[in-house]
Amino acid sequence: MVDAARPAVAFRTPRFGEGAAAWLLSLPAVAAYLLLLLIPTLAVAALSFTDFELGLPGARFVGFENYAELLRDRGFAKSVGNTLVFVGLVAPASIAAGLGLALLIEAGARGRTFFRAIFFLPVVSMIVAMATAWQYLLHPTIGPVNAALRALGLGTPNWFGSSDWVLTSLGFISIWENAGFNMVLIMAGLTAIPRELYAAAEIDGAKSAWARFRLVTWPLLGPTMVFVTIITTIRSIRTFDTVATLTQGGPNKASELIVYTIYQEGFTFLRMGYAAAMTVVFLAAVLALMLIQTRLVERRVHYG
């Protein structure tokens, strides 16, 4: 204890001001931020103004040419559109599913740990490995899902093969994966709600589960839900592994999501400068989205 306290005393001497101590203490975090985040981001931004191609020597400064090309690129527009549809499907559904699961498990008398583990499984298992299982489950001819549909006399879509269904199929896998993650976050939020508030609600006449949810659970879960919404939006925007393993963006670019497009541009067609421009636009869009979300929600959420 005494030894640990000594340097702190030393920092407080006038020779070594408090400001210097503060900088020294935050140095590791600042360094990590610079090295791992800011510098790579700036490098990408710089790259986006060049025509750098992987494997070719030298790069030329091309100004905003890459960005101008982006505006004209129909493939990029398609990919952005797909991503919007995908996020619009996955984020709300997986948040709702996570909330539903968390409430059900909390309300249940037994098996809490068991169900929590079951639904968290998709998060800890490698999605690339799991994709294979999904490929089998949703196989148009030998898959059990279509077998069941056939038995019920319903249509049997070609889940990954038809451009009408492919986004929905990938979306479903993402929902399955994100719901478990959200469930764990929301369960943590639920345990932070004081039990006495439910007792007070009961005494105050909130008889139905719905009334107690509206009066206590939902408002007190507010900060958690803000976080869950942001994290889920980011996670679904970034979806890449299922596209790469299951559909490669096909059929006919119907499942091209933005990160996969960037990857293709940079690592298949090796046009790093162009891919960098996409990345910058992507980052700016995500950042703007986050700002809007927090602004909108912050005003209506009670913290603390």
Add this chain to the structure above:
Amino acid sequence: MAGIEAKDVSKRFGDVQALKGVSLAVAPGEFVSLVGPSGCGKTTLMRSIAGLETPDSGTIAIGGGDVGGLRAADRDVAMVFQSYALYPHLTARQNMAVPLVMRRLDAWRRLPLIGDLLPGTRAAKAEIAAEVARTAELLGIEKLLERKPGQLSGGQRQRVALGRAIVRHPRVFLLDEPLSNLDAGLRVQTRKEIVELHRRVGASTVYVTHDQTEAMTMSDRVAVMMAGEILQIGSPRDVYLDPRDLRVAAFVGSPKINAFAAEAGADGLVRVAGTPTGVAVAIQGALTFAARPEDIAPNAHDGIPARVEHVEFLGEAVLLHARVAGATEAVVARMDARRAGTFERGQSIRLRPDPARALLFDAAGKRIVARAVPLGLKEIALG
């Protein structure tokens, strides 16, 4: 008005027996305090009456009707929680309105926007607002109504919690240590206000506290609880002057009652440390002789030998702490400051309890009848 009657209520949590067959009857309009050390089951009894806890056995009736089958929302009780349990996201005004909104507006009418379009919603809401305003005025918190609990001090929160409880005129009030988070000054003031409020509202009240001064000053009757049992229920005067159990005598009163290990001889005369006390009992053998600090006085000639440990000057009174040889706890004597002599640390004195006021308890701690007998001259000489 409605009374409360709990009969043989037992409740067990795992291997903790929180309530061991507790019976408590509160007359309509009565103010009863539950006192006892921490963990003795006060909150559990309260929650059982409210319907938040289901007793393992026993019955609870409110206003003469059994409420065993009713859930908390239907029992028409109001409770102020130890932690106040205010809704942190609602303003004081909204907090106080909750019990009325929940009872008077159905789920549809509580919906934002849509609810207001349904017939009757506006009128009901206006009435609720008026009642909340009236209650706020009664408690003197009109200026705080737009603040959220996080922006209120402990005392103000406590008032809002009280407001939320009284706003709907419940049959029964349950207050669980509502003053425990307040500072000493505010506590004394709020104590008076709660009594006033009870007089005005008139509903039967159970008031939990582990502060005996609070219990003594506020209540019609005090129930002393220990280890899941109610040891005694009676007026503050009764539990102080006429305790039925040594634990009650020891819990009520500050400084604590002085208890001496004593022995009753074949003649029934009680002796402490071999010194006759001038008290006789009907039994023989080991017992406890107890006397309140104000019933013990130092004496030059006779009494129990002791050594002065220290002296506390309280203004109107002086507390003399002395130790009897072999005893673990010091004896405290309370004297009128103007008449007390001077004492020095380490000085040998003799303490003489007033035999007419001494309380005697058998080996099991139950009170036994004692009578004062004049001490013969011979006995004094021997002592």
